[in-house]
């Protein structure tokens with residue numbers, strides 16, 4: 001039986017593989033090949049909008065690099081030379097590999113052999129001619145950027161012209177605790193961000209949630225804009241992605257969450273654009 005992949009189908013088991021899952025990405029406009037470093041659904045944060053089922057506090061289990069090599073080679077060959085697009089009824093215009101994204105059911109940088117895994121993915125994708133055309137993306141909450149292993153991984157990512165999508169949902173202690181359930185200070189997260197930017201091309205990704213119908217609090221807005229001002233002085237960062245919750249959270253706070261009204265997002269985006277940044281709203 002043929003199946004259909006849609007832009008809303010983020011079922012990570014759809015390809016029947018442990019580490020690899022395909023997504024037809026609305027954002028990317030084609031096939032995004034996801035690599036899940038956290039098949040145990042463990043993360044060092046607990047964002048209140050998190051859509052990982054049965055999320056638990058913890059780290060990624062040790063990666064079986066032999067299995068990752070086998071799965072990635074098999075899957076990329078299926079897409080390039082097999083019947084993947086037909087099997088999943090992918091429309092012709094979306095039959096293009098847009099990116100390989102390390103985005104799992106948890107924080108990927110918690111993986112012990114993180115740099116080795118990045119190198120392996122890069123080597124296979126380059127050998128098969130996927131890179132440099134397709135993007136190589138690491139989606140991270142950025143909290144572990146001070147670790148040598150993570151920095152080594154970012155250096156490899158940079159060698160393959162990859163980029164980090166760095167999560168920054170709030171620039172206040174209260175906001176980081178409320179939204180991400182982390183006690184990390186805004187200053188530490190700012191330093192993590194600087195580390196990422198210095199090692200690899202980096203974009204900011206900011207999820208704005210309408211918590212208890214409060215909209216975007218002025219204190220949050222001002223702290224975020226101040227952080228951007230400092231970033232402008234210290235770095236070359238240009239791209240910011242603002243988004244809101246698209247699917248229902250699996251966290252207990254789900255009842256308190258709603259999508260941030262588009263008007264608020266766009267007004268905020270305009271203020272950021274006026275500072276000279278490139279901002280996308282989705």
Ligand code: SF4
Nearest residue numbers: 043045046047050106
């Ligand atoms: S960082 Fe990502 S995986 Fe971890 S809790 Fe937040 S949304 Fe979920």
